[in-house]
Amino acid sequence: MGSTEDLDYPQIIMQYSNGFLISKVMFTACELGVFDLLLESGKPLSSDAIAAGLGASTMGMKRLLDACVGLKLLAVEMTQEGALYRNTEISNIYLTKSSPKSQYHIMMYYSNTVYLCWQYLADAVREGRNQYERAFGVSSKDPFGAMYRSDEEMLKFMAGQNSVWSICGRDVLAAFDLSPFRQIYDLGGGGGALAQECVSLYPNSTVTIYDLPKVVQVAKEQFVSPEEHQITFHEGDFFNDSIPEAELYILSKILHDWDDDKCRQLLAKVYNACKPGGGVLLVESLLNEDKSGPVETQLYSMNMLVQTEGKERTAAEYSKLLEAAGFGVIRVKRTGKLYDAVLGRK
Amino acid sequence: MGSTEDLDYPQIIMQYSNGFLISKVMFTACELGVFDLLLESGKPLSSDAIAAGLGASTMGMKRLLDACVGLKLLAVEMTQEGALYRNTEISNIYLTKSSPKSQYHIMMYYSNTVYLCWQYLADAVREGRNQYERAFGVSSKDPFGAMYRSDEEMLKFMAGQNSVWSICGRDVLAAFDLSPFRQIYDLGGGGGALAQECVSLYPNSTVTIYDLPKVVQVAKEQFVSPEEHQITFHEGDFFNDSIPEAELYILSKILHDWDDDKCRQLLAKVYNACKPGGGVLLVESLLNEDKSGPVETQLYSMNMLVQTEGKERTAAEYSKLLEAAGFGVIRVKRTGKLYDAVLGRK
Numbered sequence: 001m002g003s004t005e006d007l008d009y010p011q012i013i014m015q016y017s018n019g020f021l022i023s024k025v026m027f028t029a030c031e032l033g034v035f036d037l038l039l040e041s042g043k044p045l046s047s048d049a050i051a052a053g054l055g056a057s058t059m060g061m062k063r064l065l066d067a068c069v070g071l072k073l074l075a076v077e078m079t080q081e082g083a084l085y086r087n088t089e090i091s092n093i094y095l096t097k098s099s100p101k102s103q104y105h106i107m108m109y110y111s112n113t114v115y116l117c118w119q120y121l122a123d124a125v126r127e128g129r130n131q132y133e134r135a136f137g138v139s140s141k142d143p144f145g146a147m148y149r150s151d152e153e154m155l156k157f158m159a160g161q162n163s164v165w166s167i168c169g170r171d172v173l174a175a176f177d178l179s180p181f182r183q184i185y186d187l188g189g190g191g192g193a194l195a196q197e198c199v200s201l202y203p204n205s206t207v208t209i210y211d212l213p214k215v216v217q218v219a220k221e222q223f224v225s226p227e228e229h230q231i232t233f234h235e236g237d238f239f240n241d242s243i244p245e246a247e248l249y250i251l252s253k254i255l256h257d258w259d260d261d262k263c264r265q266l267l268a269k270v271y272n273a274c275k276p277g278g279g280v281l282l283v284e285s286l287l288n289e290d291k292s293g294p295v296e297t298q299l300y301s302m303n304m305l306v307q308t309e310g311k312e313r314t315a316a317e318y319s320k321l322l323e324a325a326g327f328g329v330i331r332v333k334r335t336g337k338l339y340d341a342v343l344g345r346k
Numbered sequence: 347m348g349s350t351e352d353l354d355y356p357q358i359i360m361q362y363s364n365g366f367l368i369s370k371v372m373f374t375a376c377e378l379g380v381f382d383l384l385l386e387s388g389k390p391l392s393s394d395a396i397a398a399g400l401g402a403s404t405m406g407m408k409r410l411l412d413a414c415v416g417l418k419l420l421a422v423e424m425t426q427e428g429a430l431y432r433n434t435e436i437s438n439i440y441l442t443k444s445s446p447k448s449q450y451h452i453m454m455y456y457s458n459t460v461y462l463c464w465q466y467l468a469d470a471v472r473e474g475r476n477q478y479e480r481a482f483g484v485s486s487k488d489p490f491g492a493m494y495r496s497d498e499e500m501l502k503f504m505a506g507q508n509s510v511w512s513i514c515g516r517d518v519l520a521a522f523d524l525s526p527f528r529q530i531y532d533l534g535g536g537g538g539a540l541a542q543e544c545v546s547l548y549p550n551s552t553v554t555i556y557d558l559p560k561v562v563q564v565a566k567e568q569f570v571s572p573e574e575h576q577i578t579f580h581e582g583d584f585f586n587d588s589i590p591e592a593e594l595y596i597l598s599k600i601l602h603d604w605d606d607d608k609c610r611q612l613l614a615k616v617y618n619a620c621k622p623g624g625g626v627l628l629v630e631s632l633l634n635e636d637k638s639g640p641v642e643t644q645l646y647s648m649n650m651l652v653q654t655e656g657k658e659r660t661a662a663e664y665s666k667l668l669e670a671a672g673f674g675v676i677r678v679k680r681t682g683k684l685y686d687a688v689l690g691r692k
Contacts, residue, residue, distance in 0.1 A: 009513065009683055010440045013449060014642070016372045016417065017456055019365030020464060021645040026362045028467045057474025063647050063657065064471050070641030071362065078636065094356045103359060110363055118366060119461060121374045125410050128403025167355065290424065295416030296360070299367040301409050311409065337355055 020115075025067045026095075027111035030104050032056060034068070035087055035095040044077060044084035094167075101166050109160035113153065117306045124306045131306050143257065143308045148214070155218060161253070162193035162223065168339045169197035172252070172283045175333035175341035178202055181248035181279065185210050187238050187270070188254045192224040192231060194283075198250070199230040207250075210234040210243070238266060243273040252283035253339075256300075257308040260321065267325035274346045280327060282342040286334060287314045296338060318342045366461075371413045372441075373457035376450050378402060380414070381433055381441040390423065390430035440513075447512050455506035459499065463652045470652045477652050489603065489654045494560070501564060507599070508539035508569060514685045515543035518598070518629045521679035521687035524548055527594035527624065531556050533584050533616070534600045537569040538577060540629075544596070545576040554592070556580040584612060589619040598629035599685075602646075603654040606667065613671035620692045626673060628688040632680060633660045642684060664688045 006012065029035065037053050038045060045053070051061035065085050068074040073095065074085050087096070097104045120131035132138050132146035139146060148154040173194070178184075179202050186195050189209035198207050209219060213235040224231055234244065239262070243249075249270045255263045270280055285297040291314065301312035313321075315332040319342070322330050327344030334340045352358070375381065383399050384391060391399070397407035411431050414420040419441065420431050433442070443450045466477035478484050478492035485492060494500040519540070524530075525548050532541050535555035544553050555565060559581040570577055580590065585608070589595075595616045601609045616626055631643040637660065647658035659667075661678040665688065668676050673690030680686045 007435055007439060010436055010449070012418070012436060013372070013440050014684065016368050016419075017449075017453060018642060018645055019367070019369035020456075020461055021365070021648065022362050023365035024464045024467045025645065025648060026359070028471060031468045032471060056472045059657075060471035060474045060651055063644070063651055066637045067641070067644040067648055070639050070644040072358065073362075076638065083637075089353055090356055090358060093353060094359050103356070103363075107363060110366075115366055115465060118370045121370045122377045125374060125378060125406035126402045128406045291412045291429075292422065293416050295413070296364060298409070298413040298416040299364055299371065302371060302413055303367065305406055305409055311405075338360065 022071060023115070024111065025064065025071065026073060027107050027115075029064060029068050029073065030095055030107045031111065032064075033097075034065070034074075035091045036097050038074075038085065038087045039092060039096045039098070044086040046082055046084055050085065103163045103167070105156065105159035106161075106163035109156050113156065114303065114307070118303075121302065121306060124302075128305070130308055144212075147307070148212075151214075151218070154215065155222070158191035158215065158218060158223065162191040164339075165193035165197060165252075168335075168337050169194045170201060171335040171337050172281075172339050172341045173198050173201050175335055176281070176331065176343045178248060178281070179204065181205065183247045183275075184208070184250060185234070185244070185246040185248070186250045186252070187211075187243070188251070190215055190219065191222075192219050194250065194252055195231050196224070196228065199228070203230075206230045206232065208232045208234050208244075208246070210236060210238060212237060238269070243269050245273055245275055247275050247278040249274060249278075249280045250283065251280060255282060255310070255318070255321070256284050256304055256312055257310040259309050259311075262309070263321050264324055267321055267327070271326045271346060276346055279343055279345045280322070282318055282322070282344075283339050284318065284342070285312055285338055286318075286332070286340040286342075287312050289314050289316055315340075315342060319344075368417060369461070370457065371410065371417065372419060373453050373461075375410060375414050375419065376441055376453045377457065378410075379443075380411070380420075381437045382443050384420075384431065384433045385438055385442045385444070390432040392428055392430055396431065449509045449513070451502065451505035452507075452509035455502050459502065460649065460653070464649075467648065467652060470648075474651070476654055490558075493653070494558075497560075497564070500561065501568070504537035504561065504564060504569065508537040510685075511539035511543060511598075514681075514683050515540045516547060517681040517683050518627075518685050518687045519544050519547050521681055522627070522677065522689045524594060524627070525550065527551065529593045529621075530554070530596060531580070531590070531592040531594070532596045532598070533557075533589070534597070536561055536565065538565050539569070540596065540598055541577050542570070542574065545574070549576075552576045552578065553596075554578045554580050554590075556582060556584060556589070558583060584615070589615050591619050591621055593621050593624040595620065595624075595626045596629065597626060601628060601656065601664070601667070602630050602650055602658055603656040605655050605657075608655070609667050610670055613667055613673070617671045617673060617692060622692055625689055625691045626668065628664055628668070628690075629685050630664065630688070631658055631684055632664075632678070632686040632688075633658050635660050635662055661686075661688060665690075 047062040051058045069076045094103045117135045120134045130140050133140045138149045184207045187210045195207040216233045216235045297312050304310045319330045322344040329345040331343045393408040397404045415422045440449045463481045466480045479486045484495045530553045533556045541553040562579045562581045650656045665676045668690040675691040677689045
């Protein structure tokens, strides 16, 4: 940055302006099932075979595959039969639908919902509010009413969040020793992937997923096996309904959806419900104290502007919210991954 | 890539999925006029002052500015008055509207037209054709009819192309010594930025911009000064109307819009019109011969799928098209920037 060469030819600006092309190439290869087909096939395939297998045009597929090679999401080898494509290790693990660490669902949520919301980023910055009205013609006033505007959208969102916890869940739950807490409520626990990580990591715990009735319904039907006896459910709206007593409350990616007032309201309710000696675990992506980074978190804070009423915050901002509600002995742990952990005790 | 660490946490996939967020943050800061205001102000400004100056929300602007700092498009210093933001050198040169090297217009074209077309990339790959119908409700059959669907869209496209030539034009024109050619036709020369680079680099040349009547009209009114006596205009459709005799024809980013048949037709007409000893200069982004890269060109080839009837090609593919039309002594020069040059002689 800043060298004469860079000033003569702005590589960085070109990279940034190509960003959406890169996102969409990866999202599209996922959506069309390229990585799944290559995994199932068990051997490298030609572009024509992949196009035929996925019902796509040969001219479009060839270019998509080559772009994926350029992005190192696929590898290619030249043979007598022509170019043969195969998954890279990263793609096998993260971009196939069947992998335990699959990011497929969060990609689809980004590609089909978030991408369109971001078309209206300039309006979001001008107005200081989310853009569901412009993007999807639904009221911007109740963000979760908008996000869950159809069962299909709600399902996509829940599956997307589960993808995230499949790679980040264990680290945020292992950031502190939570084994003293047996009775855990995961407020807004959605599809239950974090709850599942929790009972796996802390075999003596039971986790109750507290979420809206329609979310709980889908979580039971589609995501959490009835065999999973350590996980139970509680239907409710944690702003308007009561919160039962427990030893630990997990709020993962909840406070970032709301403004400071709403966060204070919610944390006060949680504090009142919490057993003495209990605690609350916030799982969020933390901004640096001077808000100079990390850039991913800054970008997600823009996303909170476009999609919610909230923002990403610094560790000090979360600590202040916790203290205002009565929590003490606040500890912060950065995991080095996207989501961090803040623990407050009653 | 491929280390145990990468496989445990897919940084590359997260970077790629954030690509569209990065693009849109930069595009939006341009659109709202952040870089222009900071240039005009001549001193660092607070987030509140920038929000007020641009009629934007304070909460949205603060986050946008911090994200731009994370992307190194702005710098921030902490003072007694709080955080003050200023442009980086790169932003001053490339992201302000008034700069001679401004990329503002191509950013706006990307942000408001191309971004929406790419929402339908999966459909483009399935169908093997452009997506104007889905993105903008206009027929996909005539790409330039669709691209120029309103005067405003045509103007945005022309201004965007001019941005590109302000940073890449000189290199492609200097790739070969074109001084022997005095009479030059720039076929599809649009807003004329490449023609202007050409007469500046080759003071003995005259360049005729050959383009559709409505494009020529706008080029004369808005982009090319009447004082510029070395530049003239010719209104026509080079597929359906005649092409006058000249010494050199420039086809910059023209062949990539069309399939091989259309390219052969056009090059045959150019060959017939060309004076003996004359030539044709193709300006295009060249794919590697095995199509393994460059990744930017692979991405642009996807864009040709989404927006046109064409594709990006290798040097050998362009040479073959030129030879089929009768051109010989074909020379290829990679510039190291985004656009390269291929010269064929009659």
